[in-house]
Amino acid sequence: MSLIESTNKSPSLLQTVWLILQKDLRIEWRQRARINATAFFAILTLLLFSFAAGPQAALLEKQAPGYLWLAIFLASVLALSESMRLENDNEALEGLRLLSTTPLAIFLAKAILNSLMLWSLGLLLLPLSIAFYDAHMELGLHQAALVLFLGSAAISAPGTLYATITSKLQAREVLLPLLLFPVLIPGLLASVKAMTLIYTGDPMQQLPSWLALLFGFNLIYWIVGGLLFGRVIEE
């Protein structure tokens, strides 16, 4: 005999994801000063690369896609740790666990939020990188947006998992990039290569294979992340 009567109707997985995502978007909007600071940090990084590479326009133009992605990468560490920090204030994540929220829903909501944030950042940096480095795009904007989205999602799936782990530790600022960056290298390579093709043109039809690699990377890490997230937060 169960002593718990279940009269209330629990929300479905998708509803739960939406509820948490909605909550996070609202919180991020209220903390938009922080988002702005992250964006300015990323823009500053773009500028710094041009100082490091010297004023040769030809070199900068060639490296533009790589710099764009590095700026997103460096900023992603800040965005990822921030998205988990707000769950640790007042032990809010423990509150979610006590509501018997499925870990998968929490993972998906957090990873989708991070993907959207990084995607927006990428869309903001794209025109700026073109302006700073005097680059131009051979292929269309929708292809660029697709690469930016897949790349952002590739950072977010393992990033959410690692940020959850490191957010509880003292050395989180250094541990998150140390854990995250090596794992992200295939995603970074594919994103940079795909972006380069978008900037310089793709006469040999290589773009699909890089997109396929990015997609495969996403597929693997979103599945594994969803499977392991429960173990991470229950420990």
Add this chain to the structure above:
Amino acid sequence: MTFVFNKVIPFLALGLLFVGHYMGLFVAPTERMMGDVYRIIYTHVPAAWICLIAYTLSFFASVYYLIRNKMGADTFAEASAEVGVVFNAILLITGSIWGKPTWGVWWTWDPRLTTAAIMFFAFIGYLALRRFITEPERRATWGSVVAILAFIDLPLVWYSVKWWNSLHQLQSSPQTVDAAMVTPLRISAFAFLFLYIWMVHVRYKIGVKRLALEQATPAPLAQGATP
């Protein structure tokens, strides 16, 4: 069993290491293209094999820990990863030394070498993370998750670096193999394998003792008084 681990395996490891490297340095013929430089393969190649074995076993032990929650599996995963990192360092250093006379550079973005470098940092991260978690169960669970994420990256890194590189240069590696070259390589490989078993065994025992110390009860668990 203790005898095997404490006497036989160290003896085999050191003995074969000596024989393999002696044969590699003095008995094996000089390579036609590269001359004597190639002889570094007797350290480099076995290190690569054992490094891969070490990470693979660490991965399976981590998966096993997450399924069964046996602390021993996690202790083994850590031991194997730590020894793997040592072989990985040997692999990177010898690869770099070999690269200078053969390719003219200390470092090249060859898929194998690059993958080895990335795996080195991924597992350094795994070991670093563990230092910051004091609670054994939490350390085991989070460590296992990190080891799994790092290991499944290996094929992705390899393929992506290979594609990334394919347009620039096609790296040819010496495939001309003489039987007299292969024998010392096999012997060295077994030497490294025994070295691995020996080191992991010692490291595992240290891990078990550390865990016992961490979990030691300060005062004996007396029977609780009933209210």
Add this chain to the structure above:
Amino acid sequence: MLAQLDKVSKRYGRQWALNQLSLDITAGETLLLTGHNGAGKTTLLRLLATVMRPTHGTIQIFGHDSKTDYAQIRPAIGLLSHQNHLYNQLNAFENLELVAKLSGKSTENIPGFLEEVGLPVKGQKVVAQYSAGMKRRLAIARMLVRQPKLILLDEPFGQLDPGGVEMMEHFIQRWQEDTTLLIATHDIDRGKKLCSRHLHLEKGQSVCP
């Protein structure tokens, strides 16, 4: 039997916070939990809330094992502690609305609950701007939304002004009618007045009070 602890021990590093504690909790009773700092009160409540697992021993709650079947147990458990589980950047209504929707409860009663705990219904202030006492009141309202069957209160009278303490007592008395409560407090006199049974913890073991 609502909950049953069988030789439960919990270790933090090299310290035993609970030491082979066995305890039966009957449905409907109110249990007072006392003890010095570090005696294991908070640990016991957190183990019962299933947010952590015992090192040794088993805990059965509502007939489910807390280690494996926590998903069944948790909806019926309410934990009120220093960590109030509130989102700092959401206001009172939004916090409660999220809890209600995630646990499949109706949101209609939320304004009523806010009124009961003495918080403004239309307040736009986010939790970060609340005083400690107001956060505590909101945490009580969160409990009212969830309607748990087993309520675990860790220092319920802390951080509250006299009016707040009175209100807390009022809610405890109301909850006593149809739920089981565990109250950990240093305020022994007030606790004894409210509770039907007293458990005193010392070094992770229960002793006669």
